[in-house]
Amino acid sequence: MNVVVCLKQVPGTTEVKIDPQTNTLIRQGIENIINPLDSYALEEGVRIRERYGGKVTAISMGPPQAEEMLKEAISLGADGAVLLSDRDFAGADTWATAGTLAAGVRKLQQTDIVICGRQTLDGDTGQVGPEVAEMLGIPFVAYVSRIEEMAEGYIRVQRMVEDGHEIIESPLPAVITVVKEINTPRLPSLRGIAMSKRTVIPTWTAGELDIEQDKIGLAGSATRVVKIFFPQRDCQAEILQGDPESQAERLVSKLKEAGLV
Amino acid sequence: MEHFLNDDQKTIKGLARRIAEERILPVRAELDEKEEFPWAIMKDLAEADMFRIFIPEEYEGLGGGCLGLCLVVEELSRICSGVAVSYAASALGCFILMDYGSDAQKQQYLPDIAAGKRLTAFALTEPTAGSDASAIRTTAEKVDGGYVLNGTKQFITNGGEAEIYTVIALTDKSRGARGASAFLVEKDTPGFSFGKKEKKMGIRASSTSELVFRNCLVSEENLIGKEGMGFIMTMKLLDRSRPGIGAQALGLAQGALEATVDYARQRVQFGHPIIAQPVVQDMLADMAIHVEAARALVYAAARTVDSEVKSFTEESAMAKVFASDVAMKVATDAVQICGGAGYMKDYPIEKMMRDAKITQIYEGSNQVLRNAIAIELRKRKARTE
Numbered sequence: 001m002n003v004v005v006c007l008k009q010v011p012g013t014t015e016v017k018i019d020p021q022t023n024t025l026i027r028q029g030i031e032n033i034i035n036p037l038d039s040y041a042l043e044e045g046v047r048i049r050e051r052y053g054g055k056v057t058a059i060s061m062g063p064p065q066a067e068e069m070l071k072e073a074i075s076l077g078a079d080g081a082v083l084l085s086d087r088d089f090a091g092a093d094t095w096a097t098a099g100t101l102a103a104g105v106r107k108l109q110q111t112d113i114v115i116c117g118r119q120t121l122d123g124d125t126g127q128v129g130p131e132v133a134e135m136l137g138i139p140f141v142a143y144v145s146r147i148e149e150m151a152e153g154y155i156r157v158q159r160m161v162e163d164g165h166e167i168i169e170s171p172l173p174a175v176i177t178v179v180k181e182i183n184t185p186r187l188p189s190l191r192g193i194a195m196s197k198r199t200v201i202p203t204w205t206a207g208e209l210d211i212e213q214d215k216i217g218l219a220g221s222a223t224r225v226v227k228i229f230f231p232q233r234d235c236q237a238e239i240l241q242g243d244p245e246s247q248a249e250r251l252v253s254k255l256k257e258a259g260l261v
Numbered sequence: 262m263e264h265f266l267n268d269d270q271k272t273i274k275g276l277a278r279r280i281a282e283e284r285i286l287p288v289r290a291e292l293d294e295k296e297e298f299p300w301a302i303m304k305d306l307a308e309a310d311m312f313r314i315f316i317p318e319e320y321e322g323l324g325g326g327c328l329g330l331c332l333v334v335e336e337l338s339r340i341c342s343g344v345a346v347s348y349a350a351s352a353l354g355c356f357i358l359m360d361y362g363s364d365a366q367k368q369q370y371l372p373d374i375a376a377g378k379r380l381t382a383f384a385l386t387e388p389t390a391g392s393d394a395s396a397i398r399t400t401a402e403k404v405d406g407g408y409v410l411n412g413t414k415q416f417i418t419n420g421g422e423a424e425i426y427t428v429i430a431l432t433d434k435s436r437g438a439r440g441a442s443a444f445l446v447e448k449d450t451p452g453f454s455f456g457k458k459e460k461k462m463g464i465r466a467s468s469t470s471e472l473v474f475r476n477c478l479v480s481e482e483n484l485i486g487k488e489g490m491g492f493i494m495t496m497k498l499l500d501r502s503r504p505g506i507g508a509q510a511l512g513l514a515q516g517a518l519e520a521t522v523d524y525a526r527q528r529v530q531f532g533h534p535i536i537a538q539p540v541v542q543d544m545l546a547d548m549a550i551h552v553e554a555a556r557a558l559v560y561a562a563a564r565t566v567d568s569e570v571k572s573f574t575e576e577s578a579m580a581k582v583f584a585s586d587v588a589m590k591v592a593t594d595a596v597q598i599c600g601g602a603g604y605m606k607d608y609p610i611e612k613m614m615r616d617a618k619i620t621q622i623y624e625g626s627n628q629v630l631r632n633a634i635a636i637e638l639r640k641r642k643a644r645t646e
Contacts, residue, residue, distance in 0.1 A: 187276070187305065187308070188309070190309060190311070190314070190323060191310050192310075194269075
């Protein structure tokens with residue numbers, strides 16, 4: 001099986017601060033990691049190879065420093081990786097990102113399955129996986145918690161739904177997104193780390209992909225981020241004085257005033 | 262402090278620390294309480310190539326040597342000595358094979374050991390033979406087609422869990438220590454069984470068992486090296502493995518120091534964290550000095566083992582003795598500083614104190630090793646006169 005795993009490099013924390021001037025994340029001093037749910041996708045890809053043979057290729061769209069993450073993917077079992085990086089990719093929303101990733105997957109050729117994490121830690125939309133499937137024109141299954149069987153052109157998976165599991169059969173190639181219940185990602189191995197140090201990660205620019213200039217980056221994005229801000233919290237406390245009875249009376253009348261009781 | 266580790270060694274240490282913190286820390290109290298062998302962690306260590314470190318490259322290892330092994334043991338022991346020793350015992354159990362085995366024997370066993378598919382154990386100690394290793398009674402009688410083993414080994418680390426055992430037995434009772442030989446015995450060999458599993462004060466995640474040999478026939482190919490070499494091989498083996506016990510002690514002391522600093526910063530008495538009290542500061546400073554000194558000595562001894570130097574009995578004994586005494590002292594002081602909390606099982610400190618004691622006892626008690634160091638001093642002086 002030829003497996004492609006989509007990875008995103010994200011800040012290794014949920015406690016990010018926003019620069020009020022530029023409305024962008026302050027990334028300085030924050031370690032970047034593989035998006036946690038993507039690490040389950042990578043692990044599942046490696047397990048597919050261990051079970052059925054083939055190869056696992058990690059792909060990411062991002063700035064040049066995402067190369068470090070792709071090297072980590074090699075240490076975790078990926079056979080190869082490719083970075084889609086170009087200034088023109090900057091500012092992409094999920095739509096433009098998915099289009100770029102889909103163009104990368106097309107260029108890789110003969111892919112049997114594309115695996116993504118359910119959603120990212122930073123963007124949190126969960127849209128890129130299904131959009132990649134849409135743009136490749138192949139089937140899609142979300143929230144996969146178990147791959148039951150794969151064969152030439154065929155996959156049967158379990159996916160999590162609110163009140164249980166569904167068993168879904170699909171032709172291949174297909175795109176799936178996985179949930180964290182699917183596996184426990186392995187730690188890197190020493191031989192994997194040594195391999196990752198030797199591996200050169202190829203970078204594909206916009207010109208090397210079969211995609212029009214107006215489909216990528218900010219220009220290809222259907223949405224615009226107008227402003228990022230922390231919600232204002234107006235919190236006023238009033239301390240009621242007096243003996244318990246009068247405090248209770250005043251509390252009840254205040255709650256009635258506010259229409260809460 | 263700067264210990265001039267190369268990139269590979271830093272990678273080894275970093276990955277071992279990650280495994281320890283992510284996989285061992287969440288379960289160490291439970292493993293200790295239940296005296297449960299840490300199979301899941303052995304699998305993690307195997308997948309991370311940790312068993313390859315002490316195996317030469319030609320047998321699918323990484324050739325990381327004694328220092329590589331010590332770095333892993335240190336990091337594992339910083340979190341749990343019981344897990345660390347289960348890992349390290351698999352190195353101890355294959356060193357004689359690595360140093361004296363034939364190429365065929367090494368090809369047969371080492372790749373599996375490197376992959377972590379099979380754990381090993383070393384079996385020397387018997388009811389009558391501890392520090393006096395020459396007093397062993399287990400025999401290996403030459404018969405047609407091999408040797409028949411009879412006798413009982415006790416306190417064998419990884420006993421019952423390991424699949425490959427290096428067993429020291431007498432092929433010639435009349436020659437005492439010079440009649441001892443080393444054999445490879447596999448777990449499922451008829452006539453080989455396991456006796457009592459010991460209940461221990463510390464390192465409780467590790468397995469310590471009796472091995473029982475009753476007319477256990479092994480083939481001639483299972484003899485390692487030549488007959489009569491078993492005792493010498495054992496002495497060389499222990500010279501080589503003792504820095505590993507030093508590393509175990511060092512890691513434990515490091516863990517105890519860190520836990521104590523954390524506690525002393527948080528614990529407020531008389532209006533201030535106790536770390537602000539000079540008497541506590543004195544104790545912590547001494548602990549830190551001893552831990553750093555132990556690290557320097559353990560790494561230096563490990564590098565000596567990995568060097569071209571032929572004999573390193575003193576160096577490896579010094580590292581083991583010093584680091585284990587440091588571990589006991591640091592762990593005891595850690596309990597003292599943490600007071601009631603240090604004594605309770607809800608905190609990790611009391612386990613560290615229980616785990617520390619064994620490092621002064623096994624692979625040569627510190628008393629016997631001080632003897633050995635003194636004998637070397639005397640010999641050296643005699644040579645120069």
